[in-house]
Amino acid sequence: MKKLVLSAAVLLGSLSTFAAIEPIQNSVEKVITTADEFTEIKIEELPSAVTTALKTAYPEAVINKAYVNENKEYKLDVTMGDKQGSVFADENGKWIQK
Structure with a gap:
């Protein structure tokens, strides 16, 4: 019985670790996709x-x-004085949020 409880605890612990890693991997993929489209x-x-x-x-x-x-x-990519940054616009010159 003790082995069964211990096995269940190990199994549940490993599943929660996998679930915690999954969102991190997805967010990295989104960053790469966004950076590559320009x-x-x-x-x-x-x-x-x-x-x-x-x-x-x-x-x-x-x-x-x-x-x-x-x-x-x-x-x-623009420079204003000593500050640098990026702005986004459509082909008509209207500013867009990215």
């Missing part, structure tokens, strides 16, 4: 609507790199 392009290839929207919203911003995805959404 392709780097030349800054000169940006639509004028996107560059105009950036100049209007952030006049001091300097574009370091530009990326595009299948949905014609653009990711801009």
